[in-house]
Amino acid sequence: MEFNKVLNDCKIYEAGKPIELVVREYGVDEKDIIKLASNENPYGTSPDVTKKIQTLAQNMFVYPDDSMYELKEALSSKFSVHSENVIIGAGSDQILDFVIKAKCDENSKMLMSKTTFAMYEIYGRQTGAKILKTVDDEHNLEQFEAMYKEHGADIIFLCLPNNPLGECLDKEEVYNFLSKIDKNTLVVVDGAYQEYASFKNTKKAISPSDLIEQFPNTIYLGTFSKAYALGGMRTGYGIAQKNIIKTMYKLRPPFNITTLSLAACIEALKDEEFVNKCIAKNFEQMKRYEEYAKNKGFSYIESYTNFITIKFDNKYISSEVAQQLLQRGIIVRDLTGYGVNAIRITIGTNVQNTRVFKVLDTVFEELDKEENL
């Protein structure tokens, strides 16, 4: 069977390893496994949301309200936009898919940071678009600007803050950059971790309503998977000018989120206190990782997210560290696939992190021993 040639160059996204796999492959007891690989909210879903879903579970046979009226109203109110400025996706990933499929074909160009969210490139390759990347791993707007001047681009991706590295540009420098971009170039501002960044430093805060008003060629992406603790429910959203949203709707499959996802997100938006508590705890716990890295002499990227990227330079090989952790039931993300000798660890709960440091100590001892053999 022959398929479109453009698929020959397509890679399959490698998701963080699930707990189930570690049980199956390494025989670790499920209760001993700590998964800090996919930047889920380690404090779990808000109890109010859980209760709501338990009550509504019997509705699983019914398709969701495909207009998603109530959720769009709640989001519009939260972000001071109209509901016509909002589209809901199966994760913000799906909005990325819409945007890229709507804008790109094999004659198109997409510009992004060297090390950023893998799905930009994966969806891009499905259209045959040319992928342009800056030289630096972290977002460097001078490089973005130079490359844009030289090559142009149909879409530019700014991941604010950036996954999987954690750094975040200031709003002011982003706006300054956007003012130099052509009106027909779509700029995706991926705010999957914005709740964390704006909590830590208001200079990083991007307001979707202000963004799309000042720059009608932008689309802001948000998600319920991180701070809102609903990673498993696959719901995100896009906020943009009406003409952009209307086009995205042409690509949206009906019923693109589940009945329970819809209900969970509506409920989650009513419990912002939970979200803020989780974010505060996140940054408290992050300090422990910074301290740990400093004590071990590792460098790390200052993070505006719920994860931290620890670099091993020439001290260790990140894939070996990750593998050793995995065998001991701790799942982190090895960034070798991104071309970086580092691991990305989701900031866990106090108890989880204490165990991580202990196991990390053992792993480094083990690796040092092997080194000396």
Next chain:
Amino acid sequence: MEFNKVLNDCKIYEAGKPIELVVREYGVDEKDIIKLASNENPYGTSPDVTKKIQTLAQNMFVYPDDSMYELKEALSSKFSVHSENVIIGAGSDQILDFVIKAKCDENSKMLMSKTTFAMYEIYGRQTGAKILKTVDDEHNLEQFEAMYKEHGADIIFLCLPNNPLGECLDKEEVYNFLSKIDKNTLVVVDGAYQEYASFKNTKKAISPSDLIEQFPNTIYLGTFSKAYALGGMRTGYGIAQKNIIKTMYKLRPPFNITTLSLAACIEALKDEEFVNKCIAKNFEQMKRYEEYAKNKGFSYIESYTNFITIKFDNKYISSEVAQQLLQRGIIVRDLTGYGVNAIRITIGTNVQNTRVFKVLDTVFEELDKEENL
């Protein structure tokens, strides 16, 4: 903002009207609304599945096992195929999307019945492919064959049984047709309602393993949305030869179903007794619709699904009937958009159907009165 030109010809799918909308727009009390528009299983989700999801609701913050190991194992075992022959989608719709995007571009052709599942055409138009349709509304394999001989096709869609009409081809005639199709033409056998068809008449039964073994250029699609009563959880699957499945994986976004969908489907497969009971009741209740139509002098299409299509010929206008029902809290699907003067009604429970017949009587009286004014 300019987007790909191919989107100019794209339509937005109009989903069945949700209960929430009828409450909002017509002020009907939620408890008085009967939704028989989207072919959900009216007997609701299996109590075992509901219980399981209530227990697991607190896991909503965790991404699903993206390998979907357990669900794929359960499906492979059910259908006597290897797990490498299976791919899971956010509804079987998503597998359709993969198949069409993998195989088609603006130089491609897709062949389908005149009146069939709308998403074939909608996804097709997103690629710019040419849509070829038979003259007859219902599947007519002679017409399929003649058109295939004349124009060729990259993908052929057989909806068995057919949504939104309800008719179903025999396995034997399907196999005979397939034997004449070129190996590089992909044939999609959409079995969303197969559980119903094979229950009613074993001649309609298609075994996915036998199908893909005899015809390696086919892909079988199944869903948890209908007989398995999980419409709201958006999960379906594709079964095909490994090379086809492998290509589909290149288009599959990570975590394409929710954590709770995954768990619900695994549980649902353990309760086949529930499914069979629902199907038996469905056909018992369908007889009442057939009787009702006969008494009123309406024709209907013999249905192998959980819905029935009642035609009004020149007696009534289906959109008026549907609108009158809607105002009284009964949601059915008007097929005007498909170019057919008919309504499609999901076969409800005994109590629901009794009320439907009563309200239908009122509606026809009302329309007769208007006619005579």
